[in-house]
Amino acid sequence: MRRLRDTAEAYALLAPSLFGFLLFLVAPIFGVAALSLFDWNLMGAPSFVGLDNYRELSADPEVWRAVLNTVYYVLLNIPAQTVLALLLALALNRRIRGGKVFRVAFVLPWMAMPVALGIIWSWVFDPRYGAVNQVLGMVGIDGPNWLTDPAWAMPVIASVNVWQYTGYTMLILLAGLQAIPHQLHEAAMIDGTSPAQRFFRVTLPLLRPSLSFVLVTNTIGSFQVFDTVFVMTQGGPGGATDVLNFHIYQQGFQLFRTGFASALAMVLFGLILLVTAAQLVYFRKRTVYDFS
Amino acid sequence: MSRRIAIPAIAAAALLSITACGGGGSGDSGSSGGTVTLRYALWDEVQKPPIEQSIREFEKAHPTIKVQMELNNWNDYWSKLQTQLAGRSAPDVFWDHVSYFPKFSKEGVLTDLAPLIAQDKVDTSVYDPKLAEGWKVDGKVYGLPKDWDTIGLFYSAKALKDAGLTPADLDGLTWNPDDGGTFVKTLQKLTVDENGKRAGEPGFDPKKVKQYGLAMQAPTGQQDWWNFALQNGCKLQDRPWGRWTIDQPACVQAIQFVQDLRLKYHVAVPATVTNPPNGPSLDQVVGRGEAATAMDGSWMLRAFDTALPDGGFGVADLPAGPVGKGSVYNGLTEAIYAGTEHPKEAWELLKWLTSERHQRSVAQAGAVWPGITSLNGVFAEAWQAKGVDVSGFKKAAEGTTMGYPLTEAADTYNVKALDIFNQVWLGQLSAQDAAKRINDEANAAIK
Numbered sequence: 001m002r003r004l005r006d007t008a009e010a011y012a013l014l015a016p017s018l019f020g021f022l023l024f025l026v027a028p029i030f031g032v033a034a035l036s037l038f039d040w041n042l043m044g045a046p047s048f049v050g051l052d053n054y055r056e057l058s059a060d061p062e063v064w065r066a067v068l069n070t071v072y073y074v075l076l077n078i079p080a081q082t083v084l085a086l087l088l089a090l091a092l093n094r095r096i097r098g099g100k101v102f103r104v105a106f107v108l109p110w111m112a113m114p115v116a117l118g119i120i121w122s123w124v125f126d127p128r129y130g131a132v133n134q135v136l137g138m139v140g141i142d143g144p145n146w147l148t149d150p151a152w153a154m155p156v157i158a159s160v161n162v163w164q165y166t167g168y169t170m171l172i173l174l175a176g177l178q179a180i181p182h183q184l185h186e187a188a189m190i191d192g193t194s195p196a197q198r199f200f201r202v203t204l205p206l207l208r209p210s211l212s213f214v215l216v217t218n219t220i221g222s223f224q225v226f227d228t229v230f231v232m233t234q235g236g237p238g239g240a241t242d243v244l245n246f247h248i249y250q251q252g253f254q255l256f257r258t259g260f261a262s263a264l265a266m267v268l269f270g271l272i273l274l275v276t277a278a279q280l281v282y283f284r285k286r287t288v289y290d291f292s
Numbered sequence: 293m294s295r296r297i298a299i300p301a302i303a304a305a306a307l308l309s310i311t312a313c314g315g316g317g318s319g320d321s322g323s324s325g326g327t328v329t330l331r332y333a334l335w336d337e338v339q340k341p342p343i344e345q346s347i348r349e350f351e352k353a354h355p356t357i358k359v360q361m362e363l364n365n366w367n368d369y370w371s372k373l374q375t376q377l378a379g380r381s382a383p384d385v386f387w388d389h390v391s392y393f394p395k396f397s398k399e400g401v402l403t404d405l406a407p408l409i410a411q412d413k414v415d416t417s418v419y420d421p422k423l424a425e426g427w428k429v430d431g432k433v434y435g436l437p438k439d440w441d442t443i444g445l446f447y448s449a450k451a452l453k454d455a456g457l458t459p460a461d462l463d464g465l466t467w468n469p470d471d472g473g474t475f476v477k478t479l480q481k482l483t484v485d486e487n488g489k490r491a492g493e494p495g496f497d498p499k500k501v502k503q504y505g506l507a508m509q510a511p512t513g514q515q516d517w518w519n520f521a522l523q524n525g526c527k528l529q530d531r532p533w534g535r536w537t538i539d540q541p542a543c544v545q546a547i548q549f550v551q552d553l554r555l556k557y558h559v560a561v562p563a564t565v566t567n568p569p570n571g572p573s574l575d576q577v578v579g580r581g582e583a584a585t586a587m588d589g590s591w592m593l594r595a596f597d598t599a600l601p602d603g604g605f606g607v608a609d610l611p612a613g614p615v616g617k618g619s620v621y622n623g624l625t626e627a628i629y630a631g632t633e634h635p636k637e638a639w640e641l642l643k644w645l646t647s648e649r650h651q652r653s654v655a656q657a658g659a660v661w662p663g664i665t666s667l668n669g670v671f672a673e674a675w676q677a678k679g680v681d682v683s684g685f686k687k688a689a690e691g692t693t694m695g696y697p698l699t700e701a702a703d704t705y706n707v708k709a710l711d712i713f714n715q716v717w718l719g720q721l722s723a724q725d726a727a728k729r730i731n732d733e734a735n736a737a738i739k
Contacts, residue, residue: 239711
């Protein structure tokens with residue numbers, strides 16, 4: 001009886017967020033899945049086309065280009081961001097003077113508006129008047145046209161996002177580092193291990209819960225990159241930064257092919273699901289959650 | 293812990309993919325305390341100041357109407373406007389372009405002005421018939437002319453002088469797909485490398501060019517290859533409202549010529565600088581001395597005047613091609629959203645925007661050639677007073693012209709052209725392949 005009451009209470013407490021979850025997350029996913037079977041220009045009546053949208057997208061070179069661009073972006077973004085954040089977290093994990101100030105400073109970009117940041121970084125990377133090329137010019141380097149050169153546009157976008165999200169990743173890794181019990185390091189030291197050994201044999205394995213969390217969530221976020229691309233390059237030059245999410249926007253809100261865009265969204269959804277599942281399987285086998 | 297976070301995060305992934313990017317309308321047009329606020333949408337920053345000034349006059353004359361201007365650049369304008377139309381929150385009055393007109397008239401989102409014109413006895417004979425006619429369908433009138441434009445060759449007076457040329461040397465130039473003709477010869481004289489060598493001279497280093505002869509930039513083709521296409525006998529479509537034919541040889545040659553100007557002759561600013569949407573506008577490129585001339589539209593006069601003030605620039609005719617001279621000719625209209633909550637006030641605003649008084653003040657500011665024929669002189673005189681002869685634009689309009697293609701596939705063409713031609717100008721795609729791809733995609737989009 002008591003158990004029943006507990007369960008009822010739990011559900012009652014869950015209900016508001018469950019309602020939101022169903023209405024704003026689950027329902028739209030089914031909505032998009034359904035829309036992907038239709039041809040609809042947002043204004044007229046939708047017409048059912050079955051799997052035509054999927055057939056079309058699998059044969060569309062621009063879709064494949066968008067998939068490759070997205071993967072390229074994730075590969076540029078995630079390793080750089082994670083390693084950088086880890087190094088920062090290790091540095092800030094010591095008790096140093098002004099450590100808190102640094103912590104706040106590194107997290108600030110994460111709290112700023114991505115669109116505003118995109119505009120500011122576009123100025124910074126302006127080939128003639130931007131700070132980057134001005135500085136390069138001082139040391140005699142003729143900087144490239146960052147955002148109109150197809151070879152540079154994506155690395156620039158990736159670096160802007162690395163800059164923006166490293167602080168946040170660092171914060172979570174720092175919390176993970178601080179949760180590692182001191183005695184373990186001390187015991188390892190008494191056993192005569194080198195600092196490198198301690199890092200790879202003690203710190204890194206025990207940091208896996210935090211690492212897996214940031215890797216999974218950041219990878220999902222990276223696959224969904226949109227705002228920086230939208231503000232800084234609009235998918236250009238010549239499609240060099242046309243990532244999946246931007247392509248979805250273009251099909252949906254510039255060409256008004258809502259059904260096709262929904263099918264693309266399902267592809268992105270599937271892609272993220274696959275990558276996330278692989279990550280989770282990998283980390284589940286290797287992660288220790290209990291330090292005691 | 294990671295699992296619990298991950299599942300809703302993945303769920304959010306699909307949802308955000310589709311919802312996060314919608315640009316909704318603010319929909320805050322409305323009336324309060326007897327005052328009506330109208331939303332007026334436009335895309336050209338250069339024209340905005342004189343228009344805004346005139347609109348303040350309108351508000352003074354109509355104390356119960358406030359006008360809120362909504363400015364978005366060309367690309368964002370159309371995606372935003374169409375999303376707003378779908379969401380039934382479009383601006384009350386907006387600039388309309390002939391490339392979107394077919395779609396809009398079909399979808400019934402434009403107000404038919406014919407009954408209003410009849411009721412208020414508006415004299416529509418003052419507008420250039422060439423402008424007004426295109427906006428009538430089955431006796432319905434979907435917009436009144438705002439302006440017209442053609443393309444010219446803007447030049448920096450200083451760059452010309454430094455090369456030992458006079459403005460007269462830019463007259464009567466011709467080009468051809470084989471050796472570029474006198475047009476390329478002249479541009480070579482205007483292209484200088486860091487050692488002071490000019491293109492075509494021995495020792496010229498095409499990798500270290502200080503000033504190029506020509507700058508081009510066009511999201512659709514209006515300011516660059518369409519003009520060469522017309523001069524080369526190419527037709528973009530088999531007939532108005534028909535199928536695209538830009539994969540035909542005369543068209544491909546024109547596209548090839550624009551690529552050649554950059555990659556073969558090295559006389560045009562590389563695409564890594566000028567490609568839209570990130571490249572600087574051409575008044576900037578010429579203004580800071582990176583190019584001697586630029587192909588651009590008459591609506592850019594004020595921008596060039598800011599970049600090269602006090603007679604620092606002039607305008608020459610475009611060169612002639614194998615079949616003769618020619619320029620793209622286009623005009624915009626002011627249109628009223630069919631779903632406006634304030635049709636009466638919107639009509640008052642539209643009447644003002646297409647009135648002699650408003651178009652005169654905009655012409656006096658040198659913003660755009662006016663839709664009212666009798667005011668063309670006002671515009672020409674305004675520029676004459678600044679020492680700039682703009683009569684070439686008018687001559688071009690009276691000569692061989694090509695309008696914007698009339699098609700339902702404007703969205704597809706515009707989006708694809710931006711992406712695909714950028715690649716051609718960069719040298720990543722051949723003119724032939726690009727033409728075929730755009731042609732196929734645009735034709736597939738015609739229902």
